[in-house]
Amino acid sequence: MSVTAAAGFRAAGVAAGLRATGGADVALVVNDGPLDSAAAVFTSNRAKANPVLWSQQAIAGGTARAVILNAGGANCFTGAFGFQTTHRTAERVAERLGIGAVDVQVCSTGLIGVGDEAFRAGVLRGVDLAADALAPGDDAGLAAAQAIMTTDSRPKQAVVAADGFTVGGMAKGAGMLAPGLATMLVVLTTDAEVEADLLDRALRAATRVTFDRLDSDGCMSTNDTVLLLASGASGIRPDEAAITAAVTAVCDDLARQLHGDAEGASHDIAIEVRHAASEDDAVVVARSVARSNLFKAAIFGNDPNWGRVLAAIGTTDASFDPYAVDVHFNGVRVCHAGEPDRPREEVDLSPRATSIVIDLFAGDATATVRTNDLTHDYVHENSAYAS
Template identity: 70%
Template sequence: MSVTAAQGFEASGVVAGLKSTGKPDVALVVNRGRRAAVAGVFTSNRAKAHPVIWSQQVVADGDARAVVLNSGGANCFTGPFGFQTTHLTAETVAEALDIGAGDVVVCSTGLIGVGDQTFRDKVIAGSQSAVVELSPTGGTAAATAIMTTDTHAKEAVVQGDGWVVGGMAKGAGMLAPGLATMLVVLTTDADVPAAKLHSALRSATHVTFDRLDSDGCMSTNDTVVLLASGESGITPDDDAFTRAVTALCADLAEQLQGDAEGASHDITIEVVGAVSEDEAVEVGRSLARSNLLMAAVFGNDPNWGRVLAAIGTTSAQFDPYDVDVSFNGVRLCAKGAPDRPVTDCDMSPRALRILLDLHAGPATATILTNDLTHDYVHENSAYSS
């Protein structure tokens, strides 16, 4: 039930006609609980969609009751009409729920530049229908409605000590870090104030969604929002709550990685022996964004030379001739030189782990990514057609 696993939440997913497939495309999550705390993390892309601009204002006071989401159109770069559409969407949901429009987070996903009167009419009508269809078991319907090129709904639940955190996510392309990397709604029935929600969410996204770098392309609409109903009546220890939120985000991030458009390998890049965590992240990201390395992985070629070439472009402190590189547990490079034949490494499994030891310090970081495939290029060459 994902977002409705926590007490006090209802959700729905309905067909509004935004998708040509006739599949659900408007979702709604509502907090009916005693508390209406919220925290949000948004794209750091300077090119922000209208729903992001609106929702940043909504979460600023730490209170929100609902999140309405549509797929089938990003409502980005649609001018004043687009922002008015976002505002009207919030007002429509607010009126139906008898709450203020300033307590409604709005999220959109899909093609940039879509935002005419037809789009508006369908979003508004869909939002009205979503209110009618709200249900304590509507989590999966909501998770299905926010899908775009996703092949399946993405949901997760983590049980606390008498409280729960649940969530749903969408994303299969344009996955790159910027505080958040897709549309994600998280809910909890723990009794947690907004400030602590914000702290836990920032901590969680920093080591999960921020480390998912599937194709190096940052979206204009990325949003992660966490709602707390307080219905369990339990206020968990701060560390325990942060661990639960982090585990939930990690689960959803891995689901997103596994559904990346056209990918044939799910790649975990583990950097150890770095001087600092930031440098470990920089090094790991340089591998994730190396088209040459990702193409080699697609071809089942453990080309560790491309690893060294990529990390040499970073500002991280290390000696390139003191670096070890392993693919799936087989060390192919030791101290910047061949260690054993590349034929010793089996690249055929979908899961691939690249371990890079810089031998420069105590810090580590892990980046999740995917290979570069023909299917990915095809999917994104015809996305708007």
């Protein structure tokens, strides 16, 4: 189960005709309470889609009763008409559920620039269909997770059962996975009794070490949203450490699934930086490698080209001596103290799981950033995305 694993939640996923290829494309998640605490983290992209602009305002008070999500159009750069579409969507959900429009979070995914009359009509039709289909249980949660897929090859769901309470979640995303304190669309639910300020701290602590360290292609979405809703239906009030640990575990599971479904990837790469002067330095160094097209192309070609690693990390302002660095590819130390070490032929890059370890010998901090290789399939899929 995913968003329906926690008590107090119902969900639905329906087909409203937004996808040219057919299939489910509108999802609805409802918090039946008794609490309506909520927190969210949104893309830091200055170019924000209309649903993000709406949802940022609506959740300012720390509450939410429902989340409506659609595939088939991002409703971004669609002008005043697009924002009105988002507003009308929230109003329709509110009307069907007997709540206020401000209690509704709106999320969209798909092609930028899509948001005409036909799109609006499809989304509103989807609201009605989803409201009629709302249900608890596994099937409803799976239907919602399937409805928000775009280029995803499979739905992403995760659940953690903690001490008397549950955290569940669903996510979509297979490209444009770059840090903006969120990654594509994620809805998390819990039946714990948690107030909004604590939910917000737990969510930000979780996203910082999970979604924010997933850097598939260095491209940041306009629609990235991570939502966390608490129903309080379990009657359990966990402390901050417990709720943060559970939310982080679900976010980490979902981030791994997003990582493994990156568009066209043939290698799932974990770049671990050890012995950095600070955690921030470790993240900066790992991300510099994750965003190197030369490095990513080398991995696609099964080439353990450690020179591209050193070239990438040398562009950062992190504190380390580039001539004292060790680099390991899948357990083989190919570079020691900035010089060649083991022969490249000893490295096996044929498995999909790929480990890069960079030892800076500059301190005690560590961090891992997840990325993937740059493939022909990725280029093809994104060149034909709008066709």
